[in-house]
Amino acid sequence: MTDFFSPKEVATAIGVSESSLKRWVDKGLIPAEKTGGGHRRMSLDAVLKFLREQGRALSEPQAIGLPAESGRRPPSNDSDHHEFLRFLLCGDEPSARRIVMDAFLNGYSVAKIFDSIILPGFSEIGNLWHCGTLEVYQERRACEICSRVIHELRRAVGSGPPDGPxxxxxxxxxxxxxxxxxxxxxxxxxxxxxxxxxxxxxxxxxxxxxxxxxxxxxxxxxxxxxxxxxxxxxxxxxxxxxxxxxxxxxxxxxxxxxxxxxxxxxxxxxxxxxxxxxxxxxxxxxxxx
Ligand code: B12
Structure with a gap:
């Protein structure tokens, strides 16, 4: 999947007209690169940064490769980790991804997402496995889903400044x-x-x-x-x-x-x-x- 999107794709995701979107780009609100043919292209991390700063909801998140229904719910809260664990246990990857992307769009740092949403779930998975309540395949499946969720956050934060340490x-x-x-x-x-x-x-x-x-x-x-x-x-x-x-x-x-x-x-x-x-x-x- 590409991590660069056209004004049309980003406009569809946010639910605004393509011309409004292009205006925001031209004002520098969303950094964009130009292709050889002169078309604007925005990176996923730049679009997400804009959405987080502006507190904007998403209308069609799939247009920029995000899980359906993400970016539309009320602020993340303390019970998200229970839901996240429930989705991990039943192998519902799209819902697990959605909880995490929502927290990110609501302004949580990735450290906060890991500590407060993903990790409590993992300790519980370890306990359930230890007492024999969980099948090995369920634990492994949870690890696989978790790895992909981490990868999605990796794309969302971008690769860091080229001159970063x-x-x-x-x-x-x-x-x-x-x-x-x-x-x-x-x-x-x-x-x-x-x-x-x-x-x-x-x-x-x-x-x-x-x-x-x-x-x-x-x-x-x-x-x-x-x-x-x-x-x-x-x-x-x-x-x-x-x-x-x-x-x-x-x-x-x-x-x-x-x-x-x-x-x-x-x-x-x-x-x-x-x-x-x-x-x-x-x-x-x-x-x-
Ligand atoms: C997933 C898992 C596995 C998977 C890992 C897959 C993978 N791709 O990583 C696999 C299948 C390999 C596995 C194997 C085994 N596992 Co295991 N596993 C787990 C489980 C469920 C989650 C571990 C995990 O990755 N958590 C996510 C990480 C991020 O959290 P964390 O490790 O708690 O780390 C925290 C901090 O320490 C800190 N941290 C950790 N590292 C770092 C690094 C930095 C830089 C920073 C800043 C912070 C930090 O951040 C976290 C925040 O709280 C735990 C359950 C548990 N309670 O932890 C059992 C657990 C660790 N496993 C256990 C066991 C017994 C085993 C096996 C012996 C099982 C077996 N019979 O084969 C083998 C041993 C493998 C080996 N050679 O060591 C026991 C260990 C008991 C003990 N203390 O001895 C646990 C606790 C389960 C349990 N309740 O019994 N396991």
């Missing part, structure tokens, strides 16, 4: 969990970083190379599963020393970084959740808007 991260060897790392990437992008998740199961040596070659200002690690704690602590501290000697901060989080293991590790900051990451990253790079 670089951030990279992932999970370590023996750690198959992917969701927290993907979420970290999107949170940092929204805060103006050129963030790229390197994926899961990364050996320490390759992360050391990534720091040396890509020279990020920030590296995040999500740690949910540790194979050998002694080896982990030794490797982790070498990685920290390498990163900081090259001017890179090391941000960590994850269920396996328990109160027993944390005092043995060197890192720049530990985050319990994504709003911590958002706040920390802004202390290094304040967003200009």
């Amino acid at each position: 670089v951030a990279i991260g992932g999970t370590l060897d023996g750690d198959p969990y992917t969701i927290a790392s993907s979420m970290s990437e999107v949170v940092l992008r929204e805060c103006g970083w050129r963030a790229l998740s390197l994926g899961n199961m990364l050996p320490f040596n390759t992360l050391m190379k990534a720091v040396e070659i890509d020279r990020p200002r920030l590296m995040w690690l999500s740690v949910t599963s540790i194979r050998s704690p002694e080896q982990f602590v030794a490797n982790f501290n070498v990685l920290f020393d390498t990163a900081t000697s090259l001017g890179c901060v090391l941000v960590v989080g994850g269920q396996a970084l328990t109160a027993d293991i944390r005092p043995l590790l060197r890192y720049t900051t530990y985050c319990d959740n994504f709003r911590h990451l958002e706040a920390f990253s802004k202390t290094i790079i304040p967003r200009e808007n």
